[in-house]
Every structure is written in structure tokens, then in C-alpha cells.
Amino acid sequence: MGVRLMVLNQYYAPDLASTGQIAAELCEEMARNGFEILVVTAQPSYTSSSPQAPSFEFRNGVHIHRVPLLGPRGREKLHIRLSGYLQFLLKGFFLARRLADEMHPEYVVTFHNPPLVPVLGAYLARKQGCRFVYILYDIHPDILLATGWKLPRILVKLWEKQNQCIFGQADAIVVLGEGMKQTLLQKGVPSSKIKIIPLWGRPELSPVGADSLIRHELEIGDQELVLLYAGNMGVMHPLEPLINAAKLLRNLPVRFVFLGDGVKREQLRTRVRQENLHNVIFLPFQPENRFVRLVAMADACFVVLEPGLENLAFPSRTFTFLSAGKPIIAFMSPKAEVAKIVERDGCGWNVTNTEQLVDLVRRMFEDRNEIGVKSQKARRVYEERFSRSKIIGSYIELFS
Template sequence: MPQASVRKLLVVNQYYAPDLASTGQLAAEICGYLAKRGVEAHVVTAQPCYTASSPEAPLYEAVNGVHVHRVPMGRLRGRERMVVRVAGYLRFLWGAWRMARKLAKSERPDVVLTFHNPPFVGLIGAYLAHKYGARFVYAPYDIHPDILVATRWTFLPRPIIWLWERLNRWILRSAETVVVLGEGMRRTLVEGKGVPLDKVKVIPTWGRPELKPMSHKQPIRGELGISEGELLLLYSGNMGIMHPLDPILDAAALLRGEPVRFLFVGDGAKRQHLVKRVEKEGLDQVSFLPFQPEDRFIQLVAASDACLVALEPGLERLAVPSRAYTFLSAGRPLITIMAPEADIARLVTEQGCGWNVTTGEELAELIRQLLSERQELVRRGERARAVYEERFQRERVLEQYARIILAQG
């Protein structure tokens, strides 16, 4: 276990707990872990703004030994409207630049860590690290603008893409260490961005929240009108541009009359489209809930028979869906909807803790098979928990971050 040669850490990221964004939740646990190791951590973040209903939080507070400094965001909350999202990005970047610059000058951090929210936040980290002689660690959990280009979610003029790419390459060159979530992302940075192989470290996420296997018989099934004999397949998380969720509805349409229910929990750019399609096609076995309090989310995961994780084909080199690790920690088998070579798809097939499909037809066929072979769900769920304990437990992963942050430059 490395000793804390690093005394001070400055972190800049738009999201931080209690905000719901996974990056912010992970950042909070990393900082809290380092604070316990004697590091004085200062975080520059925004007031909670990931969803329109994000909770209030003070402009400054000390949480778990971490100094949290927040940029006021006013009414700029939520991500569904692009104009609000972009305005929020700009407001945070300006406020974070001013706040982080003052903190860097007064605190003289040994290490500056930035994630990828919002785009270009790495510029702040790279500049301040260079100016004040700190080590710069960059953790892009998604690779942009590549994702926007690949999904064609919004039109970006070529000069904007060119500039964005050049700025990203400068950030990557400036970083002493770049942390990514999977081998696919590592290959993209090394082969496509020219980042030296030894500079890029792969550290997976852990379950957030990290769960333990619980009884499948949860009262919440009754609340949702799900009978004991029905299979419950859960999708929980962001319903965004990176997630191919229509195949789930395709499967639901093919399984009319079968004892299977599909539950979507969360929010995102695709949610409204999915709700409208369910209403139009009369898919009565599909239902939606907003993001849930943690205690109810835990009950929903426990009540499920399997959990769905989706990633658009082609994005396996740009992102890794982190929610998968929470489901693994709970001992629930995964049904992944993504390219077979994706990190999570390879994990579930090679380790026998789930299945991978690529179309709604394949998903429907798999579910029909599981309806008659339900013990296989139990077996693969047990394997899911074993794999999680072997490779992804919170303490194991956090210690990998500690080795990077606390290493002497």
C-alpha cells in the first residue's frame, strides 16, 4: 500500500455527490478514500444539476474529509434540452476556471485530477498543473467528440470537431497519467490519438452503489403488479445517445402474452421516445420509473431476475457502461446489448455471468429460453457475484487510484 507522499489534491469536475451522475458519485468515493489516506482534497464542482430535480447543496462544505467548492448554476439544471446543457457547461467552465485558479494559487496542489465533465474541463487541469508544478491526471470516462460523431446525435460543424480534437490531444499530451475504464478505450487513445501505451492505465469502476445478493422476493414486486411467476428484466440508468434501447422494446413486442416484464428506471435523451413508442404499440408489459432513492433502487435490483446493459455498436472503443458493476455486485446476471467485442460483453460471455445479444430478436429468443430454464438465471447470478468479488470490489479499485495519485512524480 503506497504511503501518502502527496499532501494536496485538486479535482475539477462538473458533477459530484449528491448529484446523480455516475462520474460525480465515483469522484466523491475516490476523494473520500484519499482523504482517509491523509490527502487534503479540494473539489471544484457545480451545484447539483444533472437532472432538473437535482437536490440543493451548499456552495461550500466539507464532506468525508473533502473540501467541496461549488459553482452556482442558477436554473441551468437537467440535460434533456441541449440549450440548457450547453449553457450549463459554459457557466460551470467559467466559474470553475476562476475558482480552481484561486485554489491552485493558495493551496499549491501536488496533483490535479480532472474527469471529462464537461468537455474541455481538462484544459483547466492541464494549465493549472503546468503553472504550479503539479502532476496532472486525466480520467476521461467517455471519449468525446468521438461519441457524438459516432452516434450522429447532434450536428457539429467540421471546424468545431477539428478544434475539439486538437484540444483533447493537448490535454492528453499534458497528462502524466490517463485513466480509462476499459481496454477498448485504451486502444482508441493509443492507436487513434497517439498516446503512449505506458501512460494509459485501465481501471474499471466498482458498483455504485455496491450491493450484496438479496432475496429475490421483494415487496416492491407486488407494488409494481409483478406476479411471482413473471420474469422481471431491469434497465436502470441513463437512457441516452450511447444506449440502444429500442431492441428491448422490439423483444417486448415479440413476447406479448409471455410472463415477462420490462422495467426502465432513469432518465435521458431517449426516454420520451421510448415512452411514446410503448404507448403507441400498447406494450403493456413495459413500464417506466424516474431515478429512484437508493433504498428503492436496491429493492428493484434485488427483485429483478436479470439486468440489462446496453451500448451502441462502435462505442465499445469509446466508453464502458459502469452500471454493469452494480448489477454484478448484487449477484444478478447481465444481459448485454452491444458488440461482442465490448469489454462488458466479453466479460459476461467469458466468465459465464450473463449473455450478450445484438438484436431484439436475439433478446426475445434468449428470454423464451430462460422462461423454461430459470435455474440458469440463478447459476449465472452466483457467478456474477463471484466475478465481482474477484475483480471489481470497491477497495480493490480505489487502491488502484491511490497508487496513481499518491505515486511520487
């Protein structure tokens, strides 16, 4: 029998939430490597149309237990989201406690969302006398405060106090990069507890030739330069400067393709319509097979992050684009880790404002050879440092 892990997370595949998809891929890979994995999660609830899933299933080597959620689902309204959080925490607590008594895990593992779930993980680990590993992909409430949320001071203090307790209880805290590690060090977390383990490409792609059919379907010419943004369009993502650049480049054969959803999407689309920007295309989230074709179509891909967030989060799409051999245009502070990667390893460019982006795109349009060179470097960087096998190997080492 392998090492026994109990994983607690509100979201798990087939739910569409990114932490749920990451948790599923990680658990299945660990199971294939001989670990015994038990997951306590909730019924799919990330969207209002989330499908019902079995209350228990053994899938791809993982034992999955789901607690029921009453009422509407989705994240569009705060009270619906809070209801789902509270139901999972309460029902998940009792289910996980019972299953832990039967399983006797050697590790309890939680992700960072919802905010109280690591409290449950720390309690179960202490009760079972086992190790607690906290996988922290975003640092809250710091991100909310940095993006302008007006939270009651007492709530911020309680949240930070809770974080200090969790950090103290955890045997290991996994973060995505050096910037996030520095933030935890400033909060007093011992360096020995903090493990930097990046994500892998999700999906993990391979460099392939562009699909001319999808260009024709989107009415994009074969010689046009295509720049792709794919992901969430939220408060952490400075997308307005990209629209500004598209406006200034409207007379060049350059297309800006925005794929995804988020709170900024509609206002960006409204602006594009009002300003009659025919060189900008918006697409909703796509099935994976079509997403792969859209990435293959792109000449370069955007990764963006608001200044001030570089030590609190790490844009995970970076790894997908690198796996596909796509050069990255990092629109963020030069201090950000992605910006350092593209500059140091030559797999893309870093810009910080609209003017720099416009100048870069003009250079790219005039010198396509530079794009090819950076494409090769992007794939090489991914294979050497961020491939799924390497990242899973880091987790195996952590839990072994």
C-alpha cells in the same frame, strides 16, 4: 500530511450527475486513506430543481469549494447547459488558481466533462509544477460523431486538437477498459500514460432475496421472469430491440422493466401504449433504497450499447448488477468489453439482435437453474475484479 490532490469537476454530490457522484465517492475514499483532497466544483445544476449547496464545506474529509451559477439550471435546453459550462470554467479558473497557490497540490485531477475543464487542469498543473491526471470515462467528440451528431468540421478539428494537447500534457489518463485504451493508442497516446481502472458498483450491492412486496406493488406475479433495464435511455442505448422482444414474448409470463430517463423514454413509452404491451413497465429514477429492491426483484439485468461505441465508452451499470449477483444480458457487439466479460466468465449472455434475445428469454424461462448458476458467477467476478476496495486501491497506487 498525505498526498495533496486538487480535483476539478463541474458536478459534485449532492448533484445527481454521474461524474459528480463518482467524484464524491472517489474523493471521500481517498480522504479516508490519508490523502488531502480539495475539490473545485459548481453549485448543483444537473437538473432544474437542483438544490443550493454551501459555497464551502468540509464533508467526509474533503474540502469542497463551489462557484455560484447565475440563471436557470438543468440540461433540458442547450443554451442553459452551455451557460453553466462557461460560468464554471470562468469562475472555477480564478478560484482554482487562487486555491492552488495556497495548497500547492502534488496532483491536479479532472474528469472529461465539460470538454474544456481538462484544459484548466493542465494549465494549473503546469503552473504549479505538479502532475496532471485526466479521468476519461467517455471519449468525445468521437461518441457524438458515432451517434449521428452533425458537428461543424472546424469544431471537430478544434476539439480533436484540444484533446491532443491535453493527452500530451497529462501524466496519466484513466480509462475504463481495454477498448478505450486502444482508441487512445490509435490517437498516438503512449501506452505508458494510459491506466485502465474500471468503476466499482454504484451503489455497491450484495446478493439478497427478492422482495415479493415490490412485485405485488407492480402487479408482477411471483413466478414471472423479470428483466430489468436501469439507466439512461439515450442515443447510445439500443432499447428499441428490447421492446420488439417484449412484443414477441407478450404471451409468456415475462416482464420487461425500464427504470430511468433520457431522450428515448417518451417515444418508447408511446410505442408501448399504442401497441398495448402490458408486459412492459416504465419507472422514473428511484431513491437508492427502492432501486436496491428493484434490482433484487430482477432475474437478470440488461446492459446495452450501440454497435460502434464499444471502444469509446463502458456502461457503468455493469458493475452495480455484478455486485448484486445479477446475470447480465449484454445487448451489444461481441467485441465490446462487457460482452467479453459475460461470455468469458459465464456471468451472463451476449445477444446482438431481437431474435437472439427472444430465443434467450425462452431458454431462461424454461431453465431457471442456469440463471442461478450465472448469478453466483456474477458475484464472484465482481468480488475478484471490480469491488470498491480493489478499485480504490488502484487509485491509491496511481497517486502514490
